[in-house]
Amino acid sequence: MEATELQHFEGQFTPNEEGRLENGHRKRGGWITFPFITGCVMGLTLATGGWISNLIVYLIREFNVKSIDAAQISNIVSGCTSLFPFAGAIMADSFFGCSSVIIVSSFLSMLGMIMFTLTATIHSLRPPPCTNGLSTCEAPSKFQFAVLYIIIALAAIGSGGTRFTVATLGADQFDKPKDQAIFFNWYFFILYVSSIISSTAIVYVQDNVGWGLGFGLGIGANAIGLAMFLLGIRHYRRVKPQGSPFMSLAQVVVATIRKRKVFVSPGGEVYYYERNGVTKLPCPTPTSSFRFLNRAALKTQGDTEIGSNGSIARPWRLCTVEQVEDLKTLIRIFPLWSASIFLSTPIGIQASLTILQALNMDRHLGPHFQIPAGSILVFTLVSTAISLSIIDRFLCPMWQKVTRRSPTPLQRVGLGHVLNVIGMAGSALVESRRLRIVRSHHLTGQPGSIVPMSALWLMLPLAIVGVGEAFHFPGQVAFYYQEFPTSLRTTATAMISLLIGIGFYMSTAVIDLVRRVTGWLPDNINDGRLDNVFWMLVVIGVINFGYYLTCARLYKHQSVDQKDDTKSASDG
Known part of the structure; x- marks a missing residue:
């Protein structure tokens, strides 16, 4: 039996903590989600690649921006479309989950594509074309620049909110690292194939047929990608957000500073392992690397008082060993x-x-x-x-x-x-x-x-x-x-x-x-x-x-x- 078939078979009948049977239906996740997720990736990448790959040319030819300045703007935009996925990931991990972030971001991306189409078809939204060379080119007005930057921001936020959030959602559908690695390879393959199509077919339409039609194709691709994602939503395994993990990491830093004068014991009996009344066994001793951070998990008088909600009453003074080790992992x-x-x-x-x-x-x-x-x-x-x-x-x-x-x-x-x-x-x-x-x-x-x-x-x-x-x-x-x-x-x-x-x-x-x-x-x-x-x-x-x-x-x-x-x- 092939690995993908075995994974799908196991996904149908083997319940576990993350993928248990829900309402009598089969377990969510597995390879059945693959066509919906990759269809979403392809559609959204076609939409994004159509404007990012040709942005420099669009700025030079339609907005009369100088060449090096256009390259600088393109680099800033590319940086934004790469930074926003990190913000989207934090929102998904901390508050809303992957699905909600992907849906909202897809709508923002589509709105940006619609407004791009308007700049290409409404003459008042861009400066008049050059007539006799660069010396007579009219620079865009402040209003035109403002509209352009708002459009780029919307499209960049929409693109950024989906790109790697979709990758995580896809990886969450599998339990084995081998299957996750296979998914990542296919994810990048489809990502690049879609970018190839957008950088050739859509860019060719923009340069030789019309910018309005080229951006319009991006709107259609975006809509198809969003539709594919929504069609498969009942099959996705959903990992509930656990609150902001960065708040937990900040608590370790604050607790370490507050206990900077406390002696660090080499034993494990004085460290705090519980969280929300649950003890994970076996309890590992904190690692010796970055040993000064172990102070955050040291029990001192008054640290272990329990609050009304059943959690530790002083989380900014006492953290779990797990929290400390998570911060150490990031530092490494x-x-x-x-x-x-x-x-x-x-x-x-x-x-x-x-x-x-x-x-x-x-x-x-x-x-x-x-x-x-x-x-x-x-x-x-x-x-x-x-x-x-x-x-x-x-x-x-x-x-x-x-x-x-x-x-x-x-x-x-x-x-x-x-x-x-x-x-x-x-x-x-x-x-x-x-x-x-x-x-x-x-x-x-x-x-x-x-x-x-x-x-x-x-x-x-x-x-x-x-x-x-x-x-x-x-x-x-x-x-x-x-x-x-x-x-x-x-x-x-x-x-x-x-x-x-x-x-x-x-x-x-x-x-x-x-x-x-x-x-x-x-x-x-x-x-x-x-x-x-x-x-x-x-x-x-x-x-x-x-x-x-x-x-x-x-x-x-x-x-x-x-x-x-x-x-x-x-x-x-």
């Missing part, structure tokens, strides 16, 4: 997480600058077809989607046969670091060649001039970065989901989104710093030195990889389930 993970910020920063810089390169290169495929500049990043998406399939079907089984164990998430992330550095070096070499052609044809000082060099040269470095993403993005999601405390599972999958968001903001800051300190990034990139920017990213990537290796070597896994699952896989 933080160095590895921080290393990934500088992995995302070069990706953000490469994405925005590559679109500017494409606008100044020959994008024709034959005499009648021209690749939209906003679609050039599709090479990364295609590379990632193909690589995800190859990794899941061939590389991982081959690795397991050779080493008798599955590749760990940290090994996948490390390989992603290496490929990312190689991709940045490839972008530097391509830009060096482009600048040589610029100088040989005397195109410097001519804004808008097209360099007689095929934009397909940009394909190779983008493809290399895409292969790296196929390794490090799923690896990071699996690592955080396995290692984070149970109360922070949704937040765990959104951690990758948070670091991507910070990475995009860092990329904006790096570009701004380079513009201020050097002359590498003028408004006309034919007069600049983008190759030096990419070489700078190579140096940063090498240093960051060394930092990552150090953190990975020092990290000790907390997830027993992961070890057991890896061991059973190697034994099989």
Whole structure:
């Protein structure tokens, strides 16, 4: 029997704590939820990708924004769409649950798409088009900018509230780490395939048929994604929110400070294990790492008074051992997480600058077809989607046969670091060649001039970065989901989104710093030195990889389930 069939069979007849029989019906969760969740992911990703991937071109052509400024705005927007998933995850974990956050966010995304369509069809919502070059272009009014930013905010919040909340909801439908890993691989595969379609078909419609129709297609895709999610809602296993886990972590910090002068005992008999009248057995002794935090769980006089609701009366002075260990887990993970910020920063810089390169290169495929500049990043998406399939079907089984164990998430992330550095070096070499052609044809000082060099040269470095993403993005999601405390599972999958968001903001800051300190990034990139920017990213990537290796070597896994699952896989 196949693994998916066995999982579905077990989901039908085996009740457990999270998936018990409800009202006489079969257990919720399992692979029956897969088509509804992936249908939702595909529809919402088509809607989001249609405007994000072509935002730079839309700002330049329809709102008369200068090229580098448009790239900066795009990076900020990409950062927002990556930070909002973290906020959505906190809301889902703490108060509303995944389903409610996904439904509300989907409606906000659709509202943003409707308003995008209005800006493309109502002339008063955007400045008049340029007539005789950049010198006579009229900048948008304050009202037009305000409307644009409100629309972007709505669409970004809607996109962010669904992206990784859907991933957590999907993973919650399965009990075994192996099934969760399979789901994450398919989740990213569908995410990238949908992004490919939106970055080609929808962007082509926007550039060649009309922006209004292109945004209208996004409205339809958004509606289909929301409908698919609602159709499957009766099958989903629902994990009830347990209140804000960050409040619990804050209590540990406050309790530790208040008991900073209390002696920490090496024994476990003076520590507090109960919570809401329930004792978890066996009671583990607090770990010795970050031992000063153990003070938060030390029993002192008056700490264990019980309040009227049956819980501890002084939660800001006495915490459970479980609360303390949850905070320690986050502290241990933080160095590895921080290393990934500088992995995302070069990706953000490469994405925005590559679109500017494409606008100044020959994008024709034959005499009648021209690749939209906003679609050039599709090479990364295609590379990632193909690589995800190859990794899941061939590389991982081959690795397991050779080493008798599955590749760990940290090994996948490390390989992603290496490929990312190689991709940045490839972008530097391509830009060096482009600048040589610029100088040989005397195109410097001519804004808008097209360099007689095929934009397909940009394909190779983008493809290399895409292969790296196929390794490090799923690896990071699996690592955080396995290692984070149970109360922070949704937040765990959104951690990758948070670091991507910070990475995009860092990329904006790096570009701004380079513009201020050097002359590498003028408004006309034919007069600049983008190759030096990419070489700078190579140096940063090498240093960051060394930092990552150090953190990975020092990290000790907390997830027993992961070890057991890896061991059973190697034994099989």
